Every structure is written in structure tokens, then in C-alpha cells.
Amino acid sequence: xxxxxxxxxxxxxxxxxxxxxxxxxxxxxxxxxxxxxxxxxxxxxxxxxxxxxxxxxxxxxxxxxxxxxxxxxxxxxxxxxxxxxxxxxxxxxxxxxxxxxxxxxxxxxxxxxxxxxxxxxxxxxxxxxxxxxxxxxxxxxxxxxxxxxxxxxxxxxxxxxxxxxxxxxxxxxxxxxxxxxxxxxxxxxxxxxxxxxxxxxxxxxxxxxxxxxxxxxxxxxxxxxxxxxxxxxxxxxxxxxxxxxxxxxxxxxxxxxxxxxxxxxxxxxxxxxxxxxxxxxxxxxxxxxxxxxxxxxxxxxxxxxxxxxxxxxxxxxxxxxxxxxxxxx
Numbered sequence: 244x245x246x247x248x249x250x251x252x253x254x255x256x257x258x259x260x261x262x263x264x265x266x267x268x269x270x271x272x273x274x275x276x277x278x279x280x281x282x283x284x285x286x287x288x289x290x291x292x293x294x295x296x297x298x299x300x301x302x303x304x305x306x307x308x309x310x311x312x313x314x315x316x317x318x319x320x321x322x323x324x325x326x327x328x329x330x331x332x333x334x335x336x337x338x339x340x341x342x343x344x345x346x347x348x349x350x351x352x353x354x355x356x357x358x359x360x361x362x363x364x365x366x367x368x369x370x371x372x373x374x375x376x377x378x379x380x381x382x383x384x385x386x387x388x389x390x391x392x393x394x395x396x397x398x399x400x401x402x403x404x405x406x407x408x409x410x411x412x413x414x415x416x417x418x419x420x421x422x423x424x425x426x427x428x429x430x431x432x433x434x435x436x437x438x439x440x441x442x443x444x445x446x447x448x449x450x451x452x453x454x455x456x457x458x459x460x461x462x463x464x465x466x467x468x469x470x471x472x473x474x475x476x477x478x479x480x481x482x483x484x485x486x487x488x489x490x491x492x493x494x495x496x497x498x499x500x501x502x503x504x505x506x507x508x509x510x511x512x513x514x515x516x517x518x519x520x521x522x523x524x525x526x527x528x529x530x531x532x533x534x535x536x537x538x539x540x541x542x543x544x545x546x547x548x549x550x551x552x553x554x555x556x557x558x559x560x561x562x563x564x565x566x567x568x569x570x571x572x
Contacts, residue, residue, distance in 0.1 A: 246354075246446050247286050247328070255279055266326050269312065273319045284324040285316035290356070292332025292339040292346050306342045306349075313349050324351040328409065328446075331357060333393040334372035344397040347404065354407035354446050355394055359386040360429050361411055363421040379519040382423075384432030384563040388440035388501060389519060395441070407444035408437035412472065413451035413460030424453045427471035432516065432563025434479060438486065439503045439514050439565075445479065478543055482567070485512050496529040500559075504531070511572050512542075516565035523564065527556045536571035543567065 245258050250270035258265045259281025266284040267276055276282045287309050288296025297308035313325050327350045332339030339346060347353050357365045359381050366381035374393060379386075387408050395401040410433045414424040425433075434445050449461040457463020461472065479486075485507045493504040495513060499521030503514040511534055517523065530553050539548045539555050548555045550570070557566055 244283075246326070247289065250275075255282060273321070276321070276323075278321075282323065284326050284351075285313075285319075286326040286328070287312040287316075287350065289328050290330040291327065292329040292343060294338075295330075302339050302342045305339075306345050309346060310349050326350055326352050326354070328354045328356055329394075330355060331368055333357075333390060333397070334368060335374055335393075336368065336371045344399070347394065347397050348399070350404070352405040352407065352444070353394065354409055354444065355390050356409035356446075356448060357386075357390055358409075358411045358415050358417075358425075358448070359383070359390075360425045360433065361414055361423045362417050362419065364417075364419050376519050380562075383517075383519070384429065384436040384565075385501065385517060385519045385521065386436075387433040388436035388442075388516075391437050391440040391442045402441070405443035406441070407446055408433075408442045409446045409448050410434055410437070412447050412449045413456045413464075414453040415448050416450050416452050418452070424451075424456070427468060427475060428561070429563050430472060431475035431478075432561075432565055434475065435514070435565040436501065436516050438479070439501050439516055441490065441503070445476075447476075482512075482542070491531075493531055497526050500526055502528075506572060509572055510569050513568040513570075514565070515559075515568070517559055517562050521562075523559050523561060525556055525558050527554055528568070529554050530570065534570055534572060538570070540569040541566055542569050 244264040246266045247268050248258055248265045255265060255275055259279050265282045266286050267282060268286045291297040291305050291309040294305045297305040299305035299308050316325055332343045333355055359365055369375045369381045391406050391408055394406045410430055411425050414422055449459050451460035485505050488505050488507055491504040495502045499518050501516050501518040505512040537550050548557055
């Protein structure tokens with residue numbers, strides 16, 4: 244899917260004819276979109292919660308401008324969904340105070356883009372958030388899941404409007420001292436942290452100013468890096484039938500580990516990753532009552548773990564390590 248599709252003067256079919264879906268912004272007109280089934284939505288101005296994609300002089304005026312944009316798209320009456328991408332308004336520290344709930348409510352789905360792994364400025368701003376856990380390291384996979392949680396706190400009915408998380412694919416146009424380039428392994432960990440925290444979509448930001456990887460860091464990159472990123476995305480896509488089922492509340496009794504429980508076709512799936520302020524190493528998981536399987540399949544890793552007394556133990560080597568466990572119900 245191409246989110247906020249760039250308009251270079253070509254017809255939108257240049258994108259949709261490849262099989263990609265498109266979410267268009269105000270660079271495109273209603274006639275540009277036509278009845279192309281590949282165009283699935285419209286997006287308001289980027290980061291309006293910070294005033295960057297809206298024209299107001301304060302947060303109330305920025306929200307009014309965002310609402311005006313979305314109302315104009317809805318007036319097309321074409322049945323397409325409304326999207327927006329937000330940023331630091333979720334922190335509750337300075338931006339969008341008193342209006343972040345309105346920004347999220349005005350659209351059908353929203354994403355958030357704070358690049359924790361690569362931007363020292365993001366680390367500074369997270370530290371100013373009254374909701375950020377004191378002493379937690381920002382440059383971790385877990386901080387992406389935390390952002391999804393923050394979006395949910397502003398929603399009166401969490402889950403009604405899906406939340407997405409942006410993950411960078413290189414160094415996203417950063418110029419501050421200490422800016423870094425994300426690794427494919429960190430990318431994958433960040434994506435799964437978002438998913439474990441109930442993100443319903445992953446967006447990849449590919450604009451980049453690390454000279455190794457070109458301007459478009461999903462395209463202009465060495466083959467080995469592209470293969471790793473493609474494989475990581477493929478692993479998410481392969482589990483879509485499971486991910487699109489209802490989650491169950493179960494923490495598996497492991498402090499410092501984030502988990503999500505699903506069930507599909509007679510098997511339970513436990514997704515796990517290191518949480519904020521969590522540590523690497525060996526972890527013992529407790530399965531819900533009623534699980535009958537005697538061994539756990541570690542999905543995609545070609546190994547199994549025995550279950551003893553309703554528990555099993557596994558190791559997490561890095562802060563971005565995640566595992567997916569499948570066991571017969």
C-alpha cells in the first residue's frame with residue numbers, strides 16, 4: 244500500500260496497476276481518483292497535531308483545519324476511508340493539548356510517526372512526556388508499541404478506529420547530531436512491538452538521508468538489506484489470518500515482556516517481545532488453562548519447546564528479539 248501517494252503528474256493507475264493500494268492526499272483531486280478500486284482512502288495533512296500539515300496558529304485552529312480537510316474528502320461521497328498521520332501530540336507534553344482526542348476521532352484510522360531508534364530529538368521529547376516510564380531507553384523496539392498504547396488513551400472507544408505505527412527504514416531525513424540508521428533487525432522488532440500492542444497496520448517511512456541507502460531506502464539499497472526487510476514484512480503478512488482475529492487478555496506471567504494472545508484453527512498463538520525497561524535473557528511463560536499441547540512450535544524458527552506443568556521457557560537475545568509461539572488448544 245502507498246500511503247500519502249506522491250503525485251508526479253502521472254495517473255494514479257501508475258501505482259494501482261502494480262497491485263498496490265493507494266491512500267491519496269490533497270495533491271490529488273476526486274477526478275484523479277475516479278472509480279479506481281485500488282484507491283482506498285484519503286489522508287489529511289501530515290502531522291497536523293504539531294501544526295505541520297495544517298494552517299492554524301494554535302492547536303484548536305489546527306484541528307479545525309484538519310476537520311475541514313476531512314469534511315471536504317467526505318463530501319466526495321465515494322465511500323473511501325479517511326486517514327491521517329500524527330506525531331508528538333500523543334506525548335501529552337506540549338502539542339495538541341486538549342485536542343488529540345479530536346484529531347483521532349475525525350478520521351477512520353490514524354498512524355503515528357516518532358522514530359525512536361534513529362532520532363535523538365525523539366528521545367528528548369519522549370523524556371518530557373508525563374507518560375513515559377522514568378529510566379526507560381527510548382531507542383528500543385518497545386517504544387513503538389508504547390506509541391500505539393498512547394494513541395489508544397485518546398480514544399473513547401479503543402479499537403473502533405484502527406491505529407497504525409510508522410517504522411523508519413533507514414535514517415529518515417534527520418540532521419541532528421547523533422542521528423542513526425535503523426538496522427533491519429531493529430525494524431522487525433519495532434513492527435512486532437507495534438503489532439503486539441494492537442497496531443492494525445504498519446507503515447514504512449522510506450525517505451532517507453544516509454548516503455549508503457539513497458533517497459528511497461526501500462528501493463535504493465543493497466540487495467542484502469532489501470532481502471532482510473522484504474523477509475521481515477513477509478513474516479508479518481504470512482500471519483495475517485491469525486493477526487486479524489480477536490485478541491485475548493493474557494500476560495503469560497512474565498515481567499518485562501509484552502505479549503498478545505490469539506487463537507486460530509485449533510491453535511493458540513502467543514506473541515512476545517521485550518517490553519519497556521525489560522531485560523534480555525531466559526523467560527518462562529505460563530499458558531492459559533485448557534491448553535492441551537505438550538510442546539510449543541516457535542513459528543518461523545524451525546524449533547520446538549517442551550511444555551511442563553503448563554509452562555515453557557525460551558531466551559531473548561536482544562532488546563528487539565521477538566518470538567511467536569504456536570500450541571494446540
